């Protein structure tokens with residue numbers, strides 16, 4: 001009977017974060033949060049499940065995320081809901097719901113947590129993945145665009161990660177529609193050569209063609225008009241100013257006029273931080289300005305800008321830049337020493353990560369368990385130690401063995 005029970009495994013593209021990976025995960029989140037707080041961000045947690053309409057209106061119906069990748073279903077109350085594919089929409093929903101658009105002022109939030117996209121899993125691309133993101137409301141100044149880029153740079157540098165910053169401007173409601181028209185005009189003569197998706201994109205959101213991964217489509221773009229040559233005066237001035245601030249602060253970047261981002265809400269500044277060390281899914285972080293998004297979700301026009309880092313992709317690159325902390329193993333050689341060992345272990349744990357083994361064992365057994373746990377210091381008490389008020393210790397790394405007074409341990 002039991003043999004017929006099938007083992008249940010985690011779903012495709014979803015995984016447990018455990019062991020050394022979970023240590024790195026919390027290490028990243030703790031330190032990235034510290035940096036975000038230093039820049040004036042406070043923590044926000046929004047629900048994982050939201051109305052599907054939220055993502056249709058924000059991320060956009062022409063995006064692959066909404067079109068193909070949503071975990072969407074009807075709940076028991078007949079509501080059309082969806083697991084969040086990204087974090088920005090929920091934060092904007094909160095901003096509008098709490099009428100902060102009417103109150104005015106500047107708001108800065110950071111968040112981290114799981115996002116869900118029904119993509120084809122591969123290295124660096126999961127169906128459940130985690131983001132660390134920041135969103136700013138109420139700041140129109142292009143200095144904030146630079147500030148956000150400088151902050152991401154600080155986070156990546158803290159974790160010792162090398163990157164290339166790709167930068168573009170997606171214009172505004174004045175210059176972008178005109179640019180789209182010229183792009184459609186250029187691409188119309190190649191309709192038969194463009195892939196099926198790009199033919200659909202020509203009708204829904206032609207700039208998505210710029211992002212197509214198919215080589216043939218990319219080759220047709222060589223002589224296409226570029227958004228950076230078609231910006232209106234205001235967008236051009238802002239873009240030049242941003243480049244000037246970045247230059248002044250020694251931040252290198254590459255202009256990529258094909259960088260359109262996978263979400264529809266951006267205008268003006270759009271950027272991605274990429275690494276060539278993690279294979280084809282090379283974007284570690286992405287973001288930009290979304291000055292119309294609050295309006296799209298029914299609020300009063302408020303400028304916004306933000307970014308998100310893909311935590312799994314980043315963890316592949318993180319070099320933990322602190323010394324490995326001590327992990328002490330405390331064990332007893334006989335039952336009579338357990339009370340003392342327990343007392344010592346509790347004291348030690350106030351300052352150092354400590355494991356207390358309750359079962360009396362011989363030396364070799366204790367060392368075996370300590371090794372499996374990843375402890376680097378083994379401390380043992382037996383009859384002699386108890387009598388002399390000492391404790392035997394061994395540093396596994398240096399192999400140094402000393403017996404010290406309990407008070408000095």
Ligand code: HAM
Nearest residue numbers: 086088124125126129283284285286287306307308310
């Ligand atoms: P995004 O570019 O879609 O932007 O995602 C941000 C980052 O999440 C990517 O650069 C990547 O590192 C990671 N990521 C995306 N999809 C996957 C996946 N399937 N598996 C693993 N990692 C992935 C956004 O989500 C925007 N909400 C960012 C933003 C915030 N813009 C303004 N504010």
